[in-house]
Amino acid sequence: MDPAINLRPYASPEQVDPLVRRMLARNPSPFTFTGTQSYIVGSRAEVAVIDPGPDEPEHIAALIDAIGDARVVAICCTHTHRDHSPAAAPLAALTGAPVIGCAPLTLADDGPRSDAAFDPAYRPDRVLTDGETISGDEWTLIAVATPGHTSNHLCFALPESGVLFTGDHVMGWSTSVVSPPDGDMTAYMASLQKLYERDDRVYFPAHGPAVDKPRQLVRGMIGHRRQRERQILRQIGEGRTRIGQMVPQMYKGVDERLWPAAGRSVHAHLIDLAQRGLVAQCGEDWSLAA
Known part of the structure; x- marks a missing residue:
């Protein structure tokens, strides 16, 4: 920067x-x-x-x-x-x-x-x-x-x-x-x-x-988002099935004022993962797809 x-x-x-x-x-x-x-x-x-x-x-x-x-x-x-x-x-x-x-x-x-x-x-x-x-x-x-x-x-x-x-x-x-x-x-x-x-x-x-170095940055951004997907799947696998449980684990060291916004991005990832058949939702809880 x-x-x-x-x-x-x-x-x-x-x-x-x-x-x-x-x-x-x-x-x-x-x-x-x-x-x-x-x-x-x-x-x-x-x-x-x-x-x-x-x-x-x-x-x-x-x-x-x-x-x-x-x-x-x-x-x-x-x-x-x-x-x-x-x-x-x-x-x-x-x-x-x-x-x-x-x-x-x-x-x-x-x-x-x-x-x-x-x-x-x-x-x-x-x-x-x-x-x-x-x-x-x-x-x-x-x-x-x-x-x-x-x-x-x-x-x-x-x-x-x-x-x-x-x-x-x-x-x-x-x-x-x-x-x-x-x-x-x-x-x-x-x-x-x-x-x-x-x-x-x-x-x-x-x-x-x-x-x-735009292409380098964008490649890194794509990789970062794929890493977030893997984190979410791991969080669910470890029993953290709600967004509020995932965010503090996934965003350690990030200003807590940004956690609500981070939760929105986690929600967006979950919707995408659900559309791809990788997770399922029941109320506020998410689970790995069978």
């Missing part, structure tokens, strides 16, 4: 690529690391903003200042967690730019996926599907559908630089939480494999430092 990331100033653009500037929002937490990183992509004439971040006046003002006289072609959101998309509407009002990117997340119930983590006010002008593009002066953004962390998650590729903006699908400091019922481990693993088969030069995530 880049030790300098903790020294980076808030509300100040960093030139991280000839076509990319990064802006850190002042919203650090156990779930966001040092904060959400917004990206201004393009030339001084035309730009796009990726993951405008939380609706914080300081951050929005800093983005406007960094954009300067450039025309904002699009405001792009990778997904609709509240640390990513709420600034889209005020930024659109100030610049006149359309909000283009992930689909709004329509929640069918009041379960875990409708908690405060989601932005119910997100209203895109255009929803991108896999492979669709946005273009400006000598740059192009290509949507790469990566469901799993959320069902509406997109990454954005910048082919002119070999950059992939990975949102929360691949982060530079931690693995993503996959929280059912919207989060889907089967989809998440398929999306990781999809990225592994690409040839991007560098990842710019929404949290944490840039990833300069």
Whole structure:
């Protein structure tokens, strides 16, 4: 991990690529690391903003200042967690730019996926599907559908630089939480494999430092998730049949504030394992499949 990331100033653009500037929002937490990183992509004439971040006046003002006289072609959101998309509407009002990117997340119930983590006010002008593009002066953004962390998650590729903006699908400091019922481990693993088969030069995530060996990291992430599967099967075999019993054993040394989120990922793994016929559920208890 880049030790300098903790020294980076808030509300100040960093030139991280000839076509990319990064802006850190002042919203650090156990779930966001040092904060959400917004990206201004393009030339001084035309730009796009990726993951405008939380609706914080300081951050929005800093983005406007960094954009300067450039025309904002699009405001792009990778997904609709509240640390990513709420600034889209005020930024659109100030610049006149359309909000283009992930689909709004329509929640069918009041379960875990409708908690405060989601932005119910997100209203895109255009929803991108896999492979669709946005273009400006000598740059192009290509949507790469990566469901799993959320069902509406997109990454954005910048082919002119070999950059992939990975949102929360691949982060530079931690693995993503996959929280059912919207989060889907089967989809998440398929999306990781999809990225592994690409040839991007560098990842710019929404949290944490840039990833300069992307395929190596993704291969490790896939291996880590397979290791979690084996841990879960071992926990069940040893008689820990409930998620609350598994998490303290599986996440020793991890900040206990993150255990509820870890439990959601364990649940996602269990659903995936059940779909593959490896475990079965009875109420809150899980067992190895006969």
